[in-house]
Amino acid sequence: MTATTPIDPASLVRPRRVITGMSAILLPMKADLSVDWDGFAAHVSRTSTAGITPAINMDTGYVQLIDDATRRETLRIARDAVGPNGKLVAGACVVDEPGAAFDETAYGRQIEMIVAAGATPVIFPSYGLTAGGDAAMLAGYRALARRMPSFIGFELGTAFVPCGRMLSIEGYAELLQIPNCLGAKHSSLSRRLEWERLALRDRMRPDFHVFTGNDLAIDMVRYGSDWLLGLSTAAPAAFAQRDQWWAAGDSRFDELDDALQALGDFAFRPPVPAYKHTMAQALHLQGLIATDEPHPKSPRRPTTDREIVRTILDRIDTALHAT
Structure with missing residues (x-):
């Protein structure tokens, strides 16, 4: 298969499939911009209770902006929140600079920390990992x-x-041929690139998970993608219900998916990294965290966004409780 091989998306649709969902957990802030650990623990617990696997120390959790001590604390608290047998995944992130060499030792420290917490590592890109092209990235x-x-x-x-x-x-x-790679999160924001990966997966290794990270096309689950999203942090229970309706062949899937996508379209507009503030606004409007402050080094959204977010949350709630 090459990048120019045409894909028929309709041929990929998988009705009534059981979807695997993982939700990147927002790291909430207090008014003084310190971490709201109680709010974080409650959010992890709600996500796990909904049947969604919490994903700790992802972009949504400001992993590029927090130190190792904070990363360890998120892992400790998350493990306590989900219990000894609860599922967790967590970002293994090495922050480096353009021109840096691949730092296997630094990644190893992150992996050790994550595995010690009983979580599965998600290998974040870094300049050192990605700068050398496909061959170097795969060797890493x-x-x-x-x-x-x-x-x-x-x-x-x-x-x-x-x-x-x-x-x-x-x-x-070649990535599909690494036996202990369970899957890969795909965050190109391109349906075409993701469809190509799904078609290849279906032929080469059907048990491999293509986790969509496309918050602008969350219905990629129709085509066989699972998901690991930042958008879902605003409404993990709604995502869980959506997935249950898909597995049951229930048409309510579509209107709930549309409502959730409306939030994704609004939250992930440029500048895309500011979506984290929108997620904080959404959780705060639901009374689930103490403030809607983002990390102090993360971009902000206007205060006027709150009323738009509130309107979309009302739409999600209506779709969630449709009969």
């Missing part, structure tokens, strides 16, 4: 794979971080 993945029982890869677009990279479809085929 293979080296890291030897350090952990299993992991999730991560293709992240430059709309989110400047060190992001998409593999070629040929490179993706």
Whole structure:
């Protein structure tokens, strides 16, 4: 398969499929801009109770902006919140600079921290991991794979971080051949690129999870994608219900998906990284966190967004309780 091979999306649709969902957890802030640990613990617990796997220390959790001590604390609190047998995944993120070499040792420290908490690592891109093209990126993945029982890869677009990279479809085929890579989050914001990966997955390795990270097209689950999204942090129970309706062949899936997508379209408008403030606004409007403050180094949205977010949340609630 090449990048120019035509894909018929209709052929990929998988009705009544059981969807695997993972939700990136927002790290909420107090009014003094310190971490709201109680709000974080409650949010992790709500997500897990809804049947969604919490994803800790992702972009939504400001992983690029927090230190290792904070990352360890999020893992500790999250493990307590979901219990000893609860599922967790967590970002293994190395913050470096353009021109940096691949730092396997630094990634190893992140992986060790995550595995010690009983979580599955999600390997974030870094300049050192992605700068050398497909071959270097895949060599990095293979080296890291030897350090952990299993992991999730991560293709992240430059709309989110400047060190992001998409593999070629040929490179993706090689990723599928790493046995302990359970799946990969795909955040290109491109349906076409994701459809190509799904078609390749279906032929080469059907048990491999393509986790959509496309918050502008959350209905990619129709075509066989699972999901690991930042948008879902605003309404994990609604995402869980949507997925249950898909598995049941219930037409209420569509209107709830539309309502959730309306929030995604609004939250993930440029500048895309400011979506985290929108997520904080949404959780605060629902009375679930103490403030809607983002991390002090993260971009903000206008206060006037709150009323628009409130209107969309009302639409989600109406769709969620439709009969």
